[in-house]
Amino acid sequence: MTRLERRNLRNGLLFISPWIAGFLGFELYPLLMSVYYSFTEFNVIQPPVWSGLANYHELFFDDPVFWRALYNTLYFTAFSVPACLAASIGIAVLLNQKIPAMSVFRTIFFLPSIVPLVASSVLWLWVLNPDSGLINMALKQIFGIEGPGWLADANWAKPALVLMSVWGIGGAVVIFLAGLSDVPPALYEVAELDGAGPFRKFWNVTLPMLTPTILFNLVMGLINAFQYFTQVYVMTGGKGTPVDSTMFYALYLYRSSFFYLRMGYASAMAWLLFIVILAATVGVLVSSKRWVYYHGD
Amino acid sequence: MYLSRSHIVWALAGLACVASAYVLWPRQAATDAERRALAEGRTIIVYWDRHSGHEHEARMRLIDEFNERQSEVYVRGVAVGFNALMEKTLTSTAGHAPPDVQSIDSTFLAQLAPQGIFRPLDDLIAEEPSLHREKFFPFCWDMVFYSGHVWGIPTTTDSYCLLWNKAAFRKAGLDPERPPRTLQELTDYAAKLTIRGETGEIEQMGFLPWLPWDLTHMWGALFGGEWFNYATGRAEIAQDEHLRAAYEWQQSFAYDPGAKEQLPYAMDPERIEAFSKGFGEYFSASNPFYSGKVAMIAEGEWQVTFIPKYAPGLDWGVAPIPQPEGAPPLSYGPAAVVDVIPSTARHPEAAKKFLRWFYSPRPNGGTSPASDYTFEIHNIATRRDEAVQERFVADPKFRVFVNELLTKPVASMPNMPVSLYMMDQIERQRSRVVFRRSTPEQALRDAEAMTNRALDRVRALMARGGGPAGGKTP
Amino acid sequence: MATNRFHRYAAMAALVLFAAIFIMPFVWMLSTSFKHETRIFPPPGEYPQWIPRIDATDAQGRPLVWHRGQSAVDLGADEKGMHRLLENGREISVAAADIARRERIRFYWENYTRAFQMMDFFQNLRNTLYICLMATLGTVLSSSLVAYGFARIPWRGRDALFVVVLASMMLPYQVTLIPLFAVYSKLGWVGSFKPLIVPYFFGVPFYIFLLRQFFKGIPEDLSAAARIDGCTEFGIYARIILPLSKPALATTVLFQFLFQWGDFLNPLIYLQxxxxxxxxxALQQFQSQHESAWGPLMAMSTVITLPVILLFFLAQRTFIQGITMSGLKG
Incomplete structure (x- = not known):
């Protein structure tokens, strides 16, 4: 190790030392305990009793709800993450122009992320109502088609929740806006000299310069979508109706841990989910070497 | 230079934070009343209320009264609410930071009591005549009595009846003063009271068994079925024809895609789900029963207070819920809210003092604070003599609800170590049956297998962990 | 130039359309906060009102109705369902189907006064602000330091350790809540604000990741030049990187503040x-088992949303400053 390498290692560790201290102090013990719980039968009150791989075995071979919840969660993630990503990039680009009252527009797109869910869920129930809801009324009056049953329909409940999740892109938009503000105007000037139109400029300048932010929003989108919980809990009461179509992974885990008093089983579920999310994230991170462009490098 | 300017900005921001932190530093000092209580040498105990809002305020008024009336104990009431009650209860138990006394749902108690998380209240019950076993509705007593001990005191309970809209009856040519008395009548009336629009959409629904929420457990019991065998400590439901009939009957309210002829009241399950999900809130003018969209509904005693408030013009009646012919008469009191003392509470004696005051009649023939509380939150008292107090039964409609609990045996949710799990299984299977993803037979087999497996697991765990054996002692 | 203008108009139109969709939840909340209890939820099948209205009455409080385009006083219905109307001083009897309810616009301010009566607003506000400010301060300070260590200094094992940072966000909170509570209980922190503040002084993975992404985008030449000038790593962090990352830091402040402002579970678990x-x-206080005070709930939701909107409105200026390159070109 050269002197520079040693100095860098020392400095690097020094800078991240707060996180290391916090991780060791607050996070590591709960993390290790939950690994341990996952190999036990633990009802929170009595001490855990070792059960080996029994929880994992039951999850894999003996629990239809688990597979259903996993499928629902993968479905939601597969549709919600790309939809939110595309919508938030589009809106951020629209919001990054010189247009009157832009600060008001920016605020508007962030509003759904601020309004308490207890207040807005009432609106969603109306918007998604099959008979008198806003979406189905619009479908009927504009296109003359009979809308689906949304949350009342086992096939449409998840699309309805995906649709709802797009309203919550305010945070991602803000992050993309911060990313857009870092795109050097000189690059656009060069592109314009080359005769590029707005779409060419977006494709050849904006998008490459946004890749670090896209990576961030993609990874965070994945982590959050796999643990999707609060919205569906408020909207459907958390029982997975109709017929298990909205029984999501985190919902089942929550029910198992604090209501069925199976903290060990829930921990096994949590660590399986952890592995899925980690695999997806590492996959994205490895591929990112090819598509993410850091201006600083 | 730009560097130094940003430095100043950051320094100012930091200073502003420190300054506002100082200004905002939360005043954690005790209130005047608590300081006085400390100076008087009183024991200060903490009460966690499972309710928030209106019910919590009613409870706080009585806690204030207790604090004024005696000078040994001072109770500090905290609204925990229902949204995260289990998380709060379990973290505080596992983390050794419990309150001195708290209220929880009897379904939670059924799961937690066998684990020894609460203190047995046998001595309190024995000392206080107004808390003796025979004072309580038997079904309420059953909710707190496990393994030979009393683990909590039931405070309030509910009763279910059939509510019917007299105007809708008139319009359909039915006698508005004569509610359906048998299940057959209920089903016939449901057909007569169902009105469809031109395209088949529901304009008025006669009756729906799972409105306002899933009541499969209640229907199973009213049909004469047994969801849980307390003698053997197991769910023996797969062969229970009454329970199967309850699932089949509910299924008949949804179209059968395979059948040529549909029952007159049968509807597309998605339409029904849409209808029951409808826009709006249970306690508001948009409640489908209030607005006349549903002509008959199975509901609890609280509606006696809320219908006049949200639908003052509604002309309605209350009657016992019809049962199939031959089924033994039964009423439904699903659960209760219960006061418990955690086993690691710091001041259990002071907590008992508070509970004794709360449940005893006031001197000179007065009512008990528990009864006042029950009256204020429009529920039914858990002790028979209080449930029939004039202020409760003066309203003829409320009297019907109370009478149901007084005159018939009462069915309740399963009181055993996996009660919530079993309830979830029963309801999940109802959804599968109605959407024809399962048959009633299969539904019962699945629910039984899942429940018994969970029970076996809990029992094995308790045997190995040395905790008291679970299940209900008959 | 014509296409340029066309593109701008198209973009503007798209923005207005999307904005109309996104503003709905807020307008809904605002409108509901001014509605009378009986008008918050319409009967099934009817549309909700966007402008708060109540039934119109005459000076004596009798309901007013429309009958054939004329305003009339409804004196009530008889047993046959016929309504007696007082129209132009004459009393007439008409079928219920022939009359329509007359309404007038009325903003029901009482929801707001009731909301403030139902909770100890300023005590709750003070607690919330204290937690928000302290936790946000801790988050910004610690996360930016850690992010610098992950973004700007090459050292062995860095990327592997960074995956650990990310991984700590991947475990559902439900299964660590019990042991985490035990940790705080051992420390004697349960019942105080410490569990809601102190951990944020040790770096928050979400913001470490966010800031790392932005720090990585700053040209390496700047750091190299500063090093040649004898600047320490901390000096580079404090004097070069932080001032150049205002948009990302503003985002951090905003998000962390917003998170703490709306967090329900953690305060409920740790405060006693x-x-x-x-x-x-405190919003729970508007909801009880058998009744929800929707009017005051919406009013209080509006009240507690407004400061965050204001914060966002002020902070969003920094998102567009775009100072990174333009200020340094020369």
């Missing part, structure tokens, strides 16, 4: 006294 409660918990 009503007087420590935050606004998010």
């Amino acid at each position: 006294d009503d007087r420590q409660y935050t606004l998010a918990i």
